[in-house]
Amino acid sequence: MTNPSLLILPGDGIGPEVMTEVRKIIDWFGAKRGITFDVSEDLVGGCAYDKHGTPLHDDTMAKAQEVDAVLLGAVGGPKYDNLDFSVKPERGLLRLRKEMDLFSNLRPAQCFDALADFSSLKKDVVAGLDIMIVRELTSGVYFGEPRGIFEEGNERVGINTQRYTESEIDRVARSAFDLAMKRGKKLCSMEKANVMESGILWREVVTEVGKDYPEVELSHMYADAGAMQLTRWPKQFDVIVTDNLFGDLLSDLAAMLTGSLGMLPSASLGAPMDNGRPKALYEPVHGSAPDIAGQGKANPCACILSFAMALRYSFDMGEEATRVEQAVNKVLGDGVRTADLLNEEGITPATTAEMGDAVIAA
Ligand code: NAI
Numbered sequence: 161m162t163n164p165s166l167l168i169l170p171g172d173g174i175g176p177e178v179m180t181e182v183r184k185i186i187d188w189f190g191a192k193r194g195i196t197f198d199v200s201e202d203l204v205g206g207c208a209y210d211k212h213g214t215p216l217h218d219d220t221m222a223k224a225q226e227v228d229a230v231l232l233g234a235v236g237g238p239k240y241d242n243l244d245f246s247v248k249p250e251r252g253l254l255r256l257r258k259e260m261d262l263f264s265n266l267r268p269a270q271c272f273d274a275l276a277d278f279s280s281l282k283k284d285v286v287a288g289l290d291i292m293i294v295r296e297l298t299s300g301v302y303f304g305e306p307r308g309i310f311e312e313g314n315e316r317v318g319i320n321t322q323r324y325t326e327s328e329i330d331r332v333a334r335s336a337f338d339l340a341m342k343r344g345k346k347l348c349s350m351e352k353a354n355v356m357e358s359g360i361l362w363r364e365v366v367t368e369v370g371k372d373y374p375e376v377e378l379s380h381m382y383a384d385a386g387a388m389q390l391t392r393w394p395k396q397f398d399v400i401v402t403d404n405l406f407g408d409l410l411s412d413l414a415a416m417l418t419g420s421l422g423m424l425p426s427a428s429l430g431a432p433m434d435n436g437r438p439k440a441l442y443e444p445v446h447g448s449a450p451d452i453a454g455q456g457k458a459n460p461c462a463c464i465l466s467f468a469m470a471l472r473y474s475f476d477m478g479e480e481a482t483r484v485e486q487a488v489n490k491v492l493g494d495g496v497r498t499a500d501l502l503n504e505e506g507i508t509p510a511t512t513a514e515m516g517d518a519v520i521a522a
């Protein structure tokens with residue numbers, strides 16, 4: 161059997177700093193558990209532009225298509241703000257998402273016990289929360305035609321079109337059901353079938369796909385009611401699947417139930433490859449944080465937890481993923497905090513490396 165392969169793209173700003181801590185964890189698995197990954201590393205974003213004049217070299221793109229999973233840090237920074245749109249660092253990331261056809265965006269909202277005080281909601285509402293929002297990422301109202309601003313009579317009209325084909329709904333639904341099978345076997349689909357035809361079709365197709373997953377308990381909810389339920393009692397959910405627009409809003413809402421940007425991982429999945437694994441890109445939700453870059457202040461947990469997602473969803477190493485997540489939970493419980501996780505004065509924050517080392521020790 162060949163080793164699972166991983167392409168690491170640290171990127172810009174704090175990207176390389178947080179990725180250094182992930183490398184420590186990868187090395188730990190090799191040394192202590194005999195789990196070896198074929199790791200390669202390459203450039204994306206501003207650093208790739210500096211070297212090649214493009215934010216993503218064709219060779220890097222080709223490599224990304226071949227590996228089992230890609231792990232990305234972050235791209236961008238003030239140095240690149242005045243670059244032409246076509247070579248901006250973000251274009252590297254967009255090209256990866258587009259050419260890998262990553263239609264299923266996974267955004268977990270997971271509340272670590274020690275951080276429950278960070279939420280704007282009551283502690284018992286969020287403590288122990290662990291839900292996953294699956295957002296369709298490549299279709300819907302952000303892409304549908306016709307779109308534009310047109311003249312109509314003596315005024316202008318702005319038009320965007322919500323459009324979903326059956327196959328687009330089918331594939332994201334399957335990805336959500338597959339996830340539900342690896343988690344709590346509960347899936348809630350959200351749309352607005354009461355006022356949108358695309359929502360009626362969404363509900364029909366998801367229901368149809370559900371027949372292939374008899375073990376998963378499927379429910380449906382209007383997305384506006386879903387927003388209310390997410391703030392009222394989020395623990396009623398396990399996996400939520402929804403379209404691009406509603407998913408954009410609901411995933412940001414759910415993320416903030418649990419605190420800091422420095423703690424939030426994500427995954428974007430595509431169609432299954434020949435080996436049955438989905439094409440996959442894992443990355444923290446945060447950006448390159450130029451305000452703290454190079455100072456050892458960045459919280460590496462979002463990137464570490466993104467690697468844990470890769471273990472679970474690309475490599476079928478659910479136990480190892482849980483081990484990483486529990487280590488993070490323990491470290492936080494022990495009171496180790498990077499600066500973003502401190503809201504009181506007088507405590508010396510942990511550095512990026514200290515946080516990573518504490519996770520290893522745990
Ligand atoms: P940002 O996420 O980089 O930073 C927002 C705030 O959160 C900053 O105060 C930052 O210090 C803090 N922060 C972010 N991650 C942190 C971490 N791991 N630990 C501690 N604090 C953290 O978003 P911003 O400032 O809007 O964008 C900065 C640059 O990043 C821009 O060039 C932007 O285009 C790029 N960006 C890249 C993304 C990506 O690579 N996926 C996503 C978002 C922004």
Ligand code: MG
Pocket residue numbers: 408409412
């Ligand atoms: Mg958003």
